[in-house]
Amino acid sequence: MRQSPSSSSHPRRPLLRRLSLHLAAAGLLGGGVLAGLPGWAQSGAAIPVPPTPAPDPAASAPFGALTANDSPTGPAQLSARQVTSVLDGESVADGEVELRRGGLQLTADHLRYLQPSQLAIAQGHVQMRNQGDRYTGTAAQVHLDTNAGTVTEPTFFFGKTQAGGQASRIDFDSPQRLHAYDASYSSCKPEDGSEPDWVLRMDQLDLDFDQNEGRAQGAVLHFLGVPILAAPVMTFPATSEAKTGLLPPTISIDSRGGFGIAQPYYWRLAPNYDLTLGPILSTRRDTALQGEFRYLLGANDEGTVAGHYLPYDRTTGHQRYSVEAEHYTDAGDGLHYEWSYQDASDDRYWKDFSGMLPSLTPRLLSQSARASKQWQLDQGDVTLYAGVQGWRTLQDVDNPITVPYERAPQLGVRLNLGLTQGLDFSLETEANRFVLADRSAGDDRAEGSRVHAIATLSRRFDSGWGWLTPKLSLNSASYSTDQPMLDGRQHASRSIPTLSLDSGLRFERDVSWFGSGLSQTLEPRLHYVLTPYRDQSLLPTFDTAASDFNSMSIYQDNEFTGVDRVSDEHQVTLGATTRFIDDQSGIERLRFGAAQRFQFRDQRLTSSGTPSTKRASDLLLFASGQLTPAWSMDTLLQYNSDIHSSERTILSTRYNPGPFQTISGTYRYARGSSEQFELGFQWPLYRGGGTGQSGSCHGTLYGVGRVNYSMKDQKVTDSVAGIEYDAGCWILRVVNKRQSTGQSETTQRWMIQLELTGLSSLGTNPLQVLKDNIPGYQLLRDAKSGAQPTSETP
Numbered sequence: 001m002r003q004s005p006s007s008s009s010h011p012r013r014p015l016l017r018r019l020s021l022h023l024a025a026a027g028l029l030g031g032g033v034l035a036g037l038p039g040w041a042q043s044g045a046a047i048p049v050p051p052t053p054a055p056d057p058a059a060s061a062p063f064g065a066l067t068a069n070d071s072p073t074g075p076a077q078l079s080a081r082q083v084t085s086v087l088d089g090e091s092v093a094d095g096e097v098e099l100r101r102g103g104l105q106l107t108a109d110h111l112r113y114l115q116p117s118q119l120a121i122a123q124g125h126v127q128m129r130n131q132g133d134r135y136t137g138t139a140a141q142v143h144l145d146t147n148a149g150t151v152t153e154p155t156f157f158f159g160k161t162q163a164g165g166q167a168s169r170i171d172f173d174s175p176q177r178l179h180a181y182d183a184s185y186s187s188c189k190p191e192d193g194s195e196p197d198w199v200l201r202m203d204q205l206d207l208d209f210d211q212n213e214g215r216a217q218g219a220v221l222h223f224l225g226v227p228i229l230a231a232p233v234m235t236f237p238a239t240s241e242a243k244t245g246l247l248p249p250t251i252s253i254d255s256r257g258g259f260g261i262a263q264p265y266y267w268r269l270a271p272n273y274d275l276t277l278g279p280i281l282s283t284r285r286d287t288a289l290q291g292e293f294r295y296l297l298g299a300n301d302e303g304t305v306a307g308h309y310l311p312y313d314r315t316t317g318h319q320r321y322s323v324e325a326e327h328y329t330d331a332g333d334g335l336h337y338e339w340s341y342q343d344a345s346d347d348r349y350w351k352d353f354s355g356m357l358p359s360l361t362p363r364l365l366s367q368s369a370r371a372s373k374q375w376q377l378d379q380g381d382v383t384l385y386a387g388v389q390g391w392r393t394l395q396d397v398d399n400p401i402t403v404p405y406e407r408a409p410q411l412g413v414r415l416n417l418g419l420t421q422g423l424d425f426s427l428e429t430e431a432n433r434f435v436l437a438d439r440s441a442g443d444d445r446a447e448g449s450r451v452h453a454i455a456t457l458s459r460r461f462d463s464g465w466g467w468l469t470p471k472l473s474l475n476s477a478s479y480s481t482d483q484p485m486l487d488g489r490q491h492a493s494r495s496i497p498t499l500s501l502d503s504g505l506r507f508e509r510d511v512s513w514f515g516s517g518l519s520q521t522l523e524p525r526l527h528y529v530l531t532p533y534r535d536q537s538l539l540p541t542f543d544t545a546a547s548d549f550n551s552m553s554i555y556q557d558n559e560f561t562g563v564d565r566v567s568d569e570h571q572v573t574l575g576a577t578t579r580f581i582d583d584q585s586g587i588e589r590l591r592f593g594a595a596q597r598f599q600f601r602d603q604r605l606t607s608s609g610t611p612s613t614k615r616a617s618d619l620l621l622f623a624s625g626q627l628t629p630a631w632s633m634d635t636l637l638q639y640n641s642d643i644h645s646s647e648r649t650i651l652s653t654r655y656n657p658g659p660f661q662t663i664s665g666t667y668r669y670a671r672g673s674s675e676q677f678e679l680g681f682q683w684p685l686y687r688g689g690g691t692g693q694s695g696s697c698h699g700t701l702y703g704v705g706r707v708n709y710s711m712k713d714q715k716v717t718d719s720v721a722g723i724e725y726d727a728g729c730w731i732l733r734v735v736n737k738r739q740s741t742g743q744s745e746t747t748q749r750w751m752i753q754l755e756l757t758g759l760s761s762l763g764t765n766p767l768q769v770l771k772d773n774i775p776g777y778q779l780l781r782d783a784k785s786g787a788q789p790t791s792e793t794p
Contacts, residue, residue, distance in 0.1 A: 077101070080111070090114055097122070105129040106142065118145045126151065132159025135170070147175045163187035163729075163758030165199070180205040187758035188729035198223045198730055198756050212237050223730075223754070229762075244268045247276070248762050253750035256315075256352050258283035262290060272296040285313050288320075290356075303327030308356045315352075321345045322356050334374035334383075341367050347394045351741040354749060358768075363401060365392040380417040386410065393438045398742050403443065405434040405542050422459050429453040434542045446540050448481035448490075452563045466505040473498045473557070475566050479539055486538050494534050496566045500557045501528040510583075517583040524576040525595075527555045533568035533604050541565065546607030549638060549648070551622050554595045559607050567607075570600045580625070590625035618647055630657040647671050654776060660684065660702060662776035676717070680706040680774045685723075699727035702780075704735070706773040720773045722751075722766065726780050731755040735766040757781065 081095025093111040099120065100106075109124030120142045128135040134157045142149035149172045157164035167183040183205045188196035203218030214236045221229040237243035244267050252260040264278035277291035288310040296302045303326055310320040326340040342357065342365035344350065350362040359365065370387035389407040412430035419425055431451045436443065458471035478493040485492065504525040511520045544562035547553040554575070559567035575595030581588050597617035604611045619641065624634040631653070638648040646669065654664040666678040686701040705721035722735030735751045751766035770777050 089116075101144070103131050106140070108140070117143070119143055133157065134159075134164075148172050158758075161187065161758035167205075176209040178207050185759070186729065187756070188727075195222075195225060196729070197727060198759075200759065212241055212243055221756075223756075242266065242268050242274065247278075248760050251752060251763050252280075252355070253752070254354075255746075255748040257285055260285075264290070280308075284315055285310060285320075287311075297329075300330035300332075301328075308353065316346075316348075319345065320349060320353070322349060322353065324357060334376070335372075337369075337371035339369035343367070343392050344394060347396065350394050351745075351747055354739060354741075354747055363394040363396070364404070365394070366390075367392060377417070379419070380415070382416075383414045385412050385414075391438060393440075395440060396742060400440060403436060403438050403440055405445075405447075406437050407432050408435055409433060422461075424456075424458050424460070426456045427453065432542070434540075446481045446483050446485065448479060448540060448542075450477055450479050450542060450563070452477040454563070464506070466503070468501070468503045471498075471500045471502070471557075473500075475563070477539075477563055481540060485540070489538075492539060494536065494539070496531060496534050498529065498531045498557050498566070498569075500530070501526075502555065503527075511580070513580065513589070518589065519581045519583060521579045521581070522576065523578070525555070525574075527573040527575075529557050529569040529571055529573075531557070531566060531569040534566070536565055536605065539564060549618070549620065550636065551593060551595065551620065554597065554617075554620055565605065567605050568603060571597050571603075572600075573597045575620075587626055589627065591623060593622045595620045614642075616641070631655055645671075656776055660778050660780065662774070662778075664775045675711040676708060677711065678706065678708045680776075682770075682774055682777050699725050701725050704770055704774060704777070720769060722770075724780060729757050731757070731780055733763075733766055735769065737766075737769055755781070 077100040078093065078098070080093035080097040083091060083093045085091035091113040093113075095109070096107075097109065097111040098105070098107045099111065106120070106122060106126070106128050108122035108126045110122070112121040113119070114121070122140045122142070123138070126135075126137045126140045128140060128151065135151050135154045136156075137151040137154035139152040140149060151170045153166075153168060154170050155164070155166050156170065163186060165183060165185040167180040169181050170183075171179045173179070180202070181204055183202045184199050185202070185205075186196040186199040188198060190196045198221070200216075200219060200221050202216040202220075204216070206215045207213075216234045216236070217232070219231050219234045220227050235243075235245055237245075245265070247264045247266050250262040250264070252262070254260075260280055260282040262278055262280040264276050267275040267277070269275060273293075273295050275291065275293045277289070280288040280290055282288065288308060290306075290308045292304060292306040294302075294304045305323075305325040307324070308320075308322045312318070313320045322342075322344045324342050326338070328336075328338040330336055342359065344357065344365060350357065354362065357365065367390035368388060370385065372383055372385035374381055374383045387407070387410045389410065391404055391406060393401065393403045395401065410430065410432050412428065415425075415427040417425045429452070431449070433449050435447050436445060439445075453476050454473065456471060456473040458469055461468045474495060474497050476493070476495040478491075480491050482490075484490055502525075504523055507522040509520050511518050541564045542562075544560050544564040547556060547559060547561050554573055557569070558565075559569075573595060575593065577591065577593040579588055580590040596619045599612070599615050599617075602611055602613050606612050619639040621637040621639065622635060624632075626632045633653040634650075635652070636648070636650040637646055639645075640647045648671065649667065649669040652664070652666040654662060656662045660682060661684065662680075662682050664678075664680045667676075668678070669675045682702060682704045684700050685703045688699050688701075702724040703722075704724055705719065707719045707721065708717050709715070710717050716738070717740050719738045720735065721738075722733065725732045731754075733751070733753045733755070737749045737751070739747050739749075741747050751764040751769065753761055753763035753765055755761040767779065771779075
């Protein structure tokens with residue numbers, strides 16, 4: 001046990017005293033009574049260790065080279081049992097030697113310091129620590145002026161990657177350059193001297209952080225004792241910044257393309273430009289080329305261009321391709337512009353290459369450009385915008401879709417003003433040209449132009465305990481069609497006013513629930529709308545659809561979205577919501593609500609297309625909340641009192657008791673349309689004595705997936721299912737995605753990935769598929785934001 005400097009004896013070595021020396025600068029003992037003596041031995045003497053020059057503050061040494069970033073020119077601290085020194089010559093420290101300077105800590109049994117060359121030579125149980133990195137060896141040499149040195153037979157650990165290994169020797173040329181010989185590297189921590197689950201062995205490893213260059217000679221990657229990757233020479237980036245070189249290969253398996261392997265190559269063209277390009281070899285289709293170009297022109301000016309090209313597809317006999325590009329610019333001072341373009345060679349492309357176009361609507365590819373400019377006013381703002389919107393539609397003879405109109409062009413102005421007496425005024429005026437560039441057979445819809453203006457004047461009164469918002473709006477539109485409408489005209493216009501009154505009250509009281517303090521609210525709401533009927537049956541419908549019937553749309557003034565249709569209304573909507581809020585956490589434990597519309601007259605223009613004589617709409621009931629920290633639910637019921645049955649039902653619940661544990665189930669029913677159940681899950685199936693976060697190679701097996709089952713068709717329509725095995729130092733993912741692409745056909749795709757923690761990943765990454773499909777899915781490893789993929793060059 002170490003004693004303080006004031007101790008006069010040691011339990012085991014009474015003739016020696018513990019030394020604690022603070023060295024401020026070179027030549028601390030220059031002159032004095034000891035000057036000129038050929039040699040001396042004294043307990044408590046100070047060794048003159050000069051400070052090293054301050055390094056470049058922008059430099060970094062991720063692998064723990066001997067740099068001292070915190071106060072590098074400050075004092076060094078040396079402690080030992082005994083120090084023997086010759087002035088301006090050699091100093092020797094023995095017994096529990098510890099040298100500290102800045103972030104560097106060096107301990108050993110024996111230390112020699114050669115003052116003329118500023119060389120420290122350590123032997124016996126040598127340990128070096130710096131910025132979270134550790135080296136343990138039999139001997140070490142360190143030049144304190146340059147931080148260059150050598151560690152013999154080291155075992156090392158890098159804090160940034162949480163991985164390490166062994167080597168016969170590591171040489172440091174400078175804080176930014178090192179060489180390791182006969183080195184091994186792994187993030188696994190084997191027990192009882194066993195072989196790590198994965199290990200990268202190299203004859204020589206050279207790292208140059210200034211040049212961002214890493215080079216490994218004779219590199220072989222072993223996984224579970226089997227060599228799976230080898231290269232005579234391998235280069236890679238030495239820091240988190242990307243570097244030109246080969247990326248790990250990607251393997252794909254799907255029911256249409258068979259087995260495929262892609263070998264991308266990454267070019268770091270400039271700090272703000274890069275390109276990834278490489279071939280794809282497929283067993284069924286032939287060789288294809290895939291690439292992606294990314295650019296960053298400024299802090300808010302960026303874009304990408306990606307493409308896939310197959311010169312000859314053996315399954316179809318012709319070429320196949322896809323293109324995807326997007327750009328966004330925030331030029332400042334309220335100016336924004338963006339554009340996007342997606343295209344594919346043929347209508348079956350979305351089926352055969354489902355992973356190439358990551359679109360939410362794979363059969364409807366957007367081709368658009370838009371620019372806007374906003375000006376701030378004293379009491380509001382005005383925005384001028386212009387754009388074009390086109391579509392590339394991928395049709396299917398067995399399951400066709402309606403081609404949407406293209407806007408070529410679209411010009412508009414939006415104005416928001418705060419007037420006197422709390423009045424708010426808004427105006428949207430827009431001109432559009434609607435065309436059908438990709439018209440399908442039998443589509444006789446008219447093309448044409450529309451100019452519309454929607455003006456709104458409102459005033460909100462809010463007293464805390466209640467609120468009231470009267471609003472007056474006017475929807476005007478003028479149409480010009482290329483072919484006559486049903487009445488023979490090519491020009492028509494209409495203006496429809498709407499008066500609405502939205503109001504509500506707020507009540508609150510304290511309640512107790514299972515011993516917990518809660519606040520219960522009661523919030524009744526009344527919404528009144530008056531809109532006269534205008535015949536719109538002869539007018540085209542360019543961008544209009546019926547609104548979904550839910551807890552938000554039931555309080556809307558219009559039953560339709562878009563501009564072309566305005567429903568006639570003389571109705572009132574009555575509803576109420578009650579919430580239970582936890583006083584301690586603020587979490588909304590429960591929410592219950594109900595709402596229903598009541599008509600004062602027949603409604604002639606409806607979303608169903610037939611007039612409605614019903615005085616009361618379907619009753620809408622909804623509930624949601626987090627019942628416990630683990631359980632949450634969300635429910636909606638649309639009840640038809642005429643048939644005493646549900647028109648639509650959505651029941652959803654989720655159980656999430658802890659990290660990486662989630663099960664969710666959703667039941668959806670729509671009368672006469674569909675009935676389906678969806679199950680999503682991420683759940684541990686087997687624990688082998690450790691967790692993924694512990695670093696132990698005793699792993700955990702997780703089941704992951706989402707299954708959508710149609711009760712009407714009695715079959716699984718879409719599914720994602722797989723496993724994730726987290727061994728701590730590596731993760732294996734095997735995921736199958738099954739997607740319906742027609743009445744009786746499906747596409748299956750296998751994604752297999754091996755992630756070696758602290759090194760790289762091999763295979764096809766399924767993480768985006770899992771995140772998009774499984775509610776509450778958590779990554780077993782947090783992705784490093786902004787990290788570039790590790791590249792390798794043979």
